[in-house]
Amino acid sequence: MYPTSPIISAKALTRTYSPGTSTIIGINEINLEVFPGQIVVLKGNSGSGKSTLLSLIAGLDHPTRGELTVANHDLKTATPTALTRYRRDVVGMVFQSFNLLPTLNVLENVCLPGLLAGHPDSRVRAKANELLEWLELKSRLHHRPSELSGGEMQRTAIARALINDPTLILADEPTGNLDSCNGKIVIDLLVDLNRHQGRTVIIATHSKLADPYATLQIYLRDGTITKKTCQR
């Protein structure tokens, strides 16, 4: 169906936690292939392992067992420095709780990943302005997150996720803290990024908002994939 090689490839991917003597399963023996340009929706009950899987793909966490390759990066063996660079350059993340830095204003929050990546100030600024204009936040550039509405915060977070032109966009429950109207706007934006810019998008969500657009739906239960449905 997709001629190119997969952008994400997971083989027997497992993440377990062992606080004290017990072992808790985050995800267990997951096999998965995602191709460039796909829009993937992760579904499942609370505690089923959606966030755990996303955190592994985002390079925020290390697998316990199995293989995970994303955009030619072997995340199982990557060093901490390589992971940091990977997070900065390859993925953009959007979270349920927005995760903006409270002491930075909108423009600064958006610019920061670009500056951390070592890009020239002027270029980062121009790009941030362009993104914020597109996201209709032009009038909010110098406001702190505490002065924004939920929808504005999430749009700022999306701008931040895009500043370094990531090939992969990961969203964990992006509509969880938003009303249905703003939730729709956010999903539309993510779909837009996929459709018009060809970015691969993975959304973990309880809501049905994204379902119509998904090219791949993955159902998780107790850390394992119970069902995959491909559309198109």
Place this chain on the structure above:
Amino acid sequence: MPKVALFLRLFSWFSIRHMLKHRGRTITVLVGIALGAAVFTSIRLSIHASLDSFSKSMNSISGRTDWTVVRPGGRVSDTLVGLLLRHPCVRAASPILSTYVKPVQKEAEPFLLVGVDPIMDRSLRSWQIDRLNKEDAGLWLDLLKYPYTMFIGHPLSRQFELAAGDFLTLEHTFRKSDFRVLGKLAPEGPAIVEGGRIAITDIATFQEFTNLHGLIDRIDLRLRPAVSENDLEGIRRLLPEGVFLQSPTETRKSGQQMIQAYQLNLSILSFVSLFVGMFLVYSIVALNAASRRHELAILRSIGASSHLLFLLFLSEGLFLGVAGWLMAIPISSFLVKYLLYGVSKTISVLFVRVHVENLVLSGWEILLSFGITVFISALSAYHPARKAMHVDPKEVLSISRQEKILKKSPFQLAVIGFFFIFFVWPLSRLPVISGFPLAGYVAIFLLLTGFSFLSPWGLHAMGNFFALFLGRLGGEPARLAGLYVRDSGSRTSISVGALITAVALYTALVIMVHSFRETVEIWVNQTISGDLFLRPKMADINHHRDPLPPEVIRTIKNIKAPVDLVPYRRFYLNYDEALYQFEAMDFQNFARYGKFFWIKGNPSQSLPKLIEGEGVLVSEVFASQTGLTVGDFYQSRIEGAALQLPILGVIRDYRTQGGDLSIILLDIFSRK
């Protein structure tokens, strides 16, 4: 974007803004650091000023002197001057006498009166008369021509409103006399000694005024170039028994050493004041790191390295250190004025007389205080910064976390605290290693940390008790407040630790700078419980050099009433490089009214020997400085008499100059 610029921008966005948001907290910490740095800096600066003034005074008063002829504990005959001048190696010799005198009628501090031969002294010291005209060229010789004339330093002329031709009545042990002012001394060379509170008169006038006919304090010698050890031996052979050649650098060195020892003690103590700042920096950086965990995870998730987070928090410490130090500048400039007086006064009473007029700003001292403050702040930020560095980037996700918290229980900490405190006593008993009481300092450190470690447990126990008590008194809210103290854990304990340190420190400092001096003065006066203490005027400041006039002694001895007398004399001597005081008294009577605290030796066995004059007691300080102890022999020469006596005991004596006690008093009197 260059890395440094990026870092500074992030620091200002992330850290500075956070500090500004929590202004109250930040200012408290800054004030803590500033106070610590101010105490440290101003103490160092004021001792430095005393040391500097002492060295300058010593240098300018010794002028071009190569060697000094002295008789320890006594005075030299002035006939020796002629004898020495005849030696081929001696280029110049100048007899000199000095004492502190007081102007009668006027309520004033004593000042230094120096007696020299105006002609002989010119080749050793460059006294300059202020605004000397051609026709006044002979003015200098007027000192010789007219008895009871003097030149005075500027500060004296200002204070007593004296001009040339005016008279000032001076008083000393034996008499009061009118001195005519010939002119003012230019504030340079030896005239800057004692901050210029100095007057100079002819030696003959001096001798008559102080009843020292034929005697001088010392003779300063200037030798021809390239004098060999053999030549010096030749000069030594000219000197009668009990008279020695002394190098002026040696005298200066022993004075400097005492001030430096005091400086070391005070520095270490005031260094503790920086500890308070250290506690505060630690607690605020740790608090920031803990409360901003989530922000740290965000930073990590968007591509900041753990290294960068470490630097951010370390820089918070650095920033607080630098800002605190800058805030310390105005505090220090206020504090130093007060300390300058206290410190120099204490040094004058306990060690050597210093007269500090103004502060010398030593670049090195300022750099030192800056370096130490900033270093200590960065050091205290190190641990929280390491913690910040290890924040898991995964924490950005709302994943149900079950983080296990590994914390030592208050009781475990208390055990560590008790363990530390346990070692304080044995450590403080360890001997001094080459003049540096390292074990003592470690003991202080353990004491402070020990009690700080006890504080969580103490708080816990107190919280329990208070909760119960407050609950009865004020109901549920009060009980919860009590429980809060119990459960607030390390945060409150760090503040309590800081408080413990601060209180201990300021108490210690006040004792060192202030009450210590007073305690010593009181202690010295109360070692013996007498009804009346009779001593010559200005005996302390003149180092007890002039005993009571013979007619006074005669009168007292003839008192018919049943009075017990304890005759007493004190000599200021030196043992190698250590200065000490030798005290002689009638032990028989002393034993009835006074008591010493014996550290070593057997009082009941030794007392009869002491009364017979067959031994001496030495102070703890003297023993530790010279290494002499019970069973060793004490040797010295006092007023020409050679002493060799067994040391019978080591006693406690709070004077830092040491102290040596013996009973040979009657002996010396009879020889005089």
